Amino acid sequence: MELHLYDTRARQKRKFLPLEEGKVGMYHCGPTVYQRPHIGNYRAFLFADLLRRVFEVLGYEVKQIMNLTDVGHLLADAEEGEDKLEAQARKDNVDPWQIVEQVSELFFADLSALGIQLAHAYPRATEYIDEMVEMIEVLVEKGHAYKVGSNVYFDVHSFDKYGELSGNNIAELEAGARLEINDEKRHPADFALWKTDEKHLMKWDTVFGDNGFPGWHIECSAMSRQFLGDHFDIHTGGEDNVFPHHECEIAQSECAHGGKFVNYWMHTKFLQVDGGKMSKSLANVYSLDDLGDRGFCALDFRFLMMRGHYRSSLNFTFKGLQGAAEARKNLCSFIKRLQSVAGDTSSTAIEFDPLNTARQDFIAALCDDLNTSAAIAAVFTLRSEFMKGDFTADQAAATLDFMLNTVQKVFGDLDYIQCTDDEISDSDVDDLIAQRTQARADKEWAKADEVRDQLTAAGIVVEDTADGIKWHRA
RNA sequence: GCCGGCAUGGCCAAGUGGCUAAGGCAAUGGAUUGCAAAUUCAUCAUCCCCAGUUCGAGUCUGGGUGCCGGCUCCA
Structure with missing residues (x-):
């Protein structure tokens, strides 16, 4: 199956051709670690993860790099603004390096909660100052x-x-009147590669002079080169990175190294909240914890993001998140159902129409510029086919194999076990179930319902089925 | 002021000009149930407006309206 990706630079979908057969190298603009990333940031990072997973399912060997910007990203005015890290540090009255550590820790915890596979490296800007300086010298x-x-x-x-x-x-x-006046620059649109400021807390002495720090754009040019070379396959980021950040990276890298920098530029659209922009003044800049406070787990958010296309702006609402949460749980139940029908059957090579169709549609959708929405629809169609008919253990095993090894490979583990605190042990649940069963046998409905309410409160869903009583964690 | 994107059912959302416009969530009716839950069956849109191209348009063109974004820190 040919993979087609939308390339921002070409403004169209292009067939993906790797620089090296069977391999793909990609670089993602990561977080500026001055504040815990919000759900909008994670939309971009989930996209990067998805892209990698799709490549892996297609059999590519992926090398994935995501940077952490820990210096040089200025607030407000590009040339006169304060460094984000330092502004935050002063506000919290701590060392900027401490902020970097604290935020990075939160960031990696969030990645784990979201089921994002770790990239192969997370280089920090401050660790590649020499490489940046070297590159700037070449440009000079x-x-x-x-x-x-x-x-x-x-x-x-x-x-x-x-x-x-x-x-x-x-x-x-x-x-345009928006560019700042800066008499030092030859042209208003020129941008800084290296800045000097004695008051800057994170600073280096280099050939350019003492007390300097790098411009934001040069960081990514230097680090991507370090890990992926002068020319690599894919570079991603949020739509806001297109200009000036990525435009500047192209200029720096192509001028310094002579050839083409990146083959495919991919950008995610912004996440909106309640129909508008996320902003602190509207108090709608949510973190994963804010979602957790409302009873949702990170995987619900992940599934919500996967239901939309990365190049469409997506409007985040709690109602939408609720829908995604339900849908995800339904897929989990489907997997459990398959497991019970398949039993110990291991013949996963069985083929039958609904599964063949689903496989084909699923991969075709993803190969069409990562149409996750259509891919998920293919899975749900398979689910309803399966729920309707009688299927053999072999067929269930084959479907289960598809769900576990293809669908979950692309969308991550759907299961919600990690989303709840297991405050009640399995044996306690079994005891309560037994009590309720006895009460029902005695037709003591009030007592039976009381036990069920107790279980519900503990996050246990009880099912009275023809095959007996089953339960699972909500 | 200069660029760019989007507008599909209550909500989200897919859609290569051509059979009855995917899928999910919600809702409604039935089955099932001690009652629920879960499950299951069924029902639920003609695609912002106007004009045009075409045998045929949600899908192309022009105009209008609305929303969003970039040009300035932002994923």
Whole structure:
């Protein structure tokens, strides 16, 4: 099956051709670790995870890198603003390096809760200062960058493709009144590669002078090169990264190394909340804990994100999250049902129409620019086919194999065990079930219901089926 | 001011110009149940408006309206 991906630079879907047969290298713009990432950030990271998983299901060997920006990402005005890390550090009255540690810890915990596979490396900007400096020197030597005192700027007029990714052009950018006035720069659209500021807390002494720190854009250029080389397959980020961040990366990397930088640029659309932008003033910037407080687990959020397409803006509401949570649980029940029908059967090679159709539709949907919505529909169609008819243990085993090894490989583990605190042990549940069974046998309905309420309160769902009483954790 | 995207049932959402417009959630009716839950069966949209192209348009073109985004920290 041919994989087609939408390339922001080409503005269309393109057949994916790896640089090296059977392998793919990708770089994702990760979080700036000054605050715990919010659910919008995680939409982008879940997309990166999905992309990797799809490649793996298709048999590719993936090398996945995600950076952690821990210096140089400025607030407000690009040249005069304060470093995000330092602003947060001052606010909390702690060392910026401490903030980095604290936020990183939260970040990795969130990744785990979301079932995101760890990338092969999470390089931090502060660990690659030498590489950045080296790259900036090359740009200066080649005439693409210039020094003004101890600051270094990239000359956007030296790269004729500047603006190609975002659709901006330099003349229009400079005509706009939004660019800050900075007498140091030759052109208003030039951007900083290296800045000097004595007051900056995270600073380095380099060939450019003392007390310097890197510009945000150069970090990704240097780190991606370090792990993936001068030219690699895929670079992703949120739509807001298109300009200026990725535009600047292309300029830096292609000017420094001569050839093409990245083959496919992929960007996720923003997550909206209640129909509008997430913003602190509206108090709708949610973290995974905020979702947890409302009774949802990280996997519900993951499933909600998977139900929409990454290139469509997605409106987050708790009602929508509730729907996703129900849908996910229904798939979990389906898997449990399959497990009970399949029993110990291990003949997973059995083929039959509903499964063949589902397999085909599932993969075809994903290969069409990761159409997860259609892929999930294929799974639900299979589910209803299965629920309707009588299927053999062999067929159930084959379907189970598909669910576990293909569907869950792409969408992550759907099970919700980790979402609840197991406050009640299995044997306690069994005891209560036995009490209720006795009460029912005695037709003591009030007592039976009381026990059931007790179980429900403990997060146990009781099912009275023709085959006896079954229970599972909600 | 300059760019770009989107507009499908109560909510979310897929959709290569052509049979009866995927799928999920919710809802309604029936089966089942001591009552529930779970399960199961069934029902539930003509695609923002106008004009055009076409044998045929949700799907292409033009106009309108609305929403969102980038150009400025942001995934």
